[in-house]
Amino acid sequence: MKALFFLYDGYMDWEISPLAYIFSETSVEIETTALNEEIIHSGKFKVKVDKTLDQCLVHDYDILVIPGGDPEPLLEENGLIRLVQEFDDKNKWIAAICWAPTLLGRSSVLRNRIYSTSIDISEFPTCFNPQYKSEADTTICENLITAEGNAYVEFAVAVGKHLNLFKDREDELETVLFFKNQLRE
């Protein structure tokens, strides 16, 4: 199994770092992409991506992951919007957290499917239909997994669960409690 992380300047690394770790521990291959070769995340670390967006073939991946940040500069990036649509067209998983579901709304992907997001959806009326906004902080709808930024652990575990990465229910529950610092011997 192979995951593609789309990164961009100012992306919230803590929203996807437990997920990348779960992937790494369960032998999911990880590749990173961005519009440029190098980006700076919200914690000011410089990340050098494996491939620029134009080098990515959707066919190679099972899931696209997009962290939160400021999506506004990305809404007119047609290459990115096409990538998101192609993942959906091929019925591959798309996992988007915090403000990233805006990119799903900007493409044809959200449609009448329920979603979670941290963004004030009234500011992006062409991206979001309020009718389909979930009450939950993490939502799975067909091939889409969306979440509020604060639910980054629940998001990681939801992705892991739906990709069958956990050995069993105990492994899944232990992962939640570990990242919540509530795991007791």
Place this chain on the structure above:
Amino acid sequence: MKALFFLYDGYMDWEISPLAYIFSETSVEIETTALNEEIIHSGKFKVKVDKTLDQCLVHDYDILVIPGGDPEPLLEENGLIRLVQEFDDKNKWIAAICWAPTLLGRSSVLRNRIYSTSIDISEFPTCFNPQYKSEADTTICENLITAEGNAYVEFAVAVGKHLNLFKDREDELETVLFFKNQLRE
């Protein structure tokens, strides 16, 4: 205020990503360093550091942060051990999480000061005195802040608190609850 993150191949990015975010949001300057210019973290992202270790002047920073991972290949890196000692000699903050306190034990820094760590300390008898191992998952002792890996949120908030980064007690508590996804309106 300025923070230096020491990074290395396989470091656990999720253990320091909330802390780097708190720094970034409170205008603490952030620089990254490593033995080489580029490293790969536990989630398989490539990070390009701002400076190699030999370019860092301790004088420029207020705090050194070291994430967990496998410290064993680093224990004989004299340049790193000297850097840790120099931060301590100058009474600057040192924050080490998970397995990173092993590097503090390898240097002269731990002495008879209490610490937290995730590592099995019996495997590193020359680094750790069992007598001073804390019962808590996060420990502040003079200029040292140490924690178990699972306590990465508590670690970040402890650092933020002792560096006076929070506006007030409410801000501190809200930060804990936000990263625990327990903040309610």
